[in-house]
Amino acid sequence: MITSPPSAEALQRFPALARHSRTATRLHPRPADVTMHDSHVGGPLLWPADEPWPTCGDKREVEDQVPLPDDLVERMRAAAASRRAGQPVDDGPALDRDLRRAVGGGYTGWIETADGRTVGQRTLWRRHQPRNPLLPVAQLRAADVPDLPRPKGVDLLQVLWCPAQHKGPPWGPVVRLRWRRQADVIDPLTVQPVSEVDHPRYALRTCRLSPERVVEHAPLAELPPRLRQEVESWNANYDALAVAPGWKAGGYTTWPTTGFRPTPCSTCAGRTRLALVIATSECGGGWSSGDREPDEPTGVLIGHYGAMRIFVCVRCPGTPFIEDIQ
Ligand SMILES: [Zn+2]
Ligand SMILES: [Zn+2]
Structure with missing residues (x-):
């Protein structure tokens, strides 16, 4: 109609x-x-x-989580604590570089998982x-x-x-x-x-x-x-x-x-x-x-x-x- x-x-x-x-x-x-x-x-x-x-x-987009070495996670926690306290983060640029290097290509960031681990995140293109x-x-x-x-x-x-x-x-x-x-x-x-x-x-x-x-x-x-x-x-x-x-x-x-x-x-x-x-x-x-x-x-x-x-x-x-x- x-x-x-x-x-x-x-x-x-x-x-x-x-x-x-x-x-x-x-x-x-x-x-x-x-x-x-x-x-x-x-x-x-x-x-x-x-x-x-x-x-x-x-090839399709896949979200991948990458475990990070303990010393890197320690540095990330120290930097976060400094930021919370309003202190400058001396390690900032080097930390960012090391984090990207640890995660590898396709880096998108990092997260705390539900079970308390800090992991890197990256996007990959993978075939089914x-x-x-x-x-x-x-x-x-x-x-x-x-x-x-x-x-x-x-x-x-x-x-x-x-x-x-x-x-x-x-x-x-x-x-x-x-x-x-x-x-x-x-x-x-x-x-x-x-x-x-x-x-x-x-x-x-x-x-x-x-x-x-x-x-x-x-x-x-x-x-x-x-x-x-x-x-x-x-x-x-x-x-x-x-x-x-x-x-x-x-x-x-x-x-x-x-x-x-x-x-x-x-x-x-x-x-x-x-x-x-x-x-x-x-x-x-x-x-x-x-x-x-x-x-x-x-x-x-x-x-x-x-x-x-x-x-x-x-x-x-x-x-x-x-x-x-x-
Ligand atoms: Zn035609
Ligand atoms: Zn497909």
Whole structure:
């Protein structure tokens, strides 16, 4: 059902926005039990028993604790006592140098552990050993999510990721997509592999979806210059009215961190389409979030309270995609 979102107010004021409109399907995830046959977030996938489950062997961030030699800990305690007493710390620069040397590359600081030990901390980039089975992020049936862009002949999108901070852009979870025909999965996998979760906020609560179709308008950065000027002087928060917040498929997205960036397909250089937004929060811009919908239903935290956006090219073989975090 197409509802009357805040974007309708902008359209009433600027009828020219009609040429810069798209529908999107807001997903409205809410914690609930689901089955492998539903559209959902974080639930079991409809997966052929004879198809290998994707795994990750990339380098990811690991917090490491390094025991420190007793004499160094003594010097650190003496320095802390001097600071507390308001005395100068003569040993300061040498102590800092020796501490960094003892901890090694990736030094981030030191802490007192719960059992009273003083340890150094460092961040390392390590490969998963063994490879890490990916975690289900979302399963979207085209019948439930009409604005999902998809290649011909398929009716299901499955999104999986490796729940860790990985080395290299966009410095987040490694994402894989699977497109299928539900009817092809005759013998589904009943017990799915368990992922090691390095980053607890990349583990998702299992949620059922309540899809809602809405009309969105292009954000300021994608409007022609004159219309952009008029709209901007009418309402400086136009983008929040024009583009729905939260998890959704299709429609537009904004670029609050980097400013607008084109997302050409890596294979054909043509335009990609926004397939899915994986958002920290469901709220913003006066858009209805439904009855008693929690602000962060899935528990996921992306970037600095932002969202991951997945753009796809449905024309190219293999359906190339781009992931971006803002
Ligand atoms: Zn990984
Ligand atoms: Zn392409």
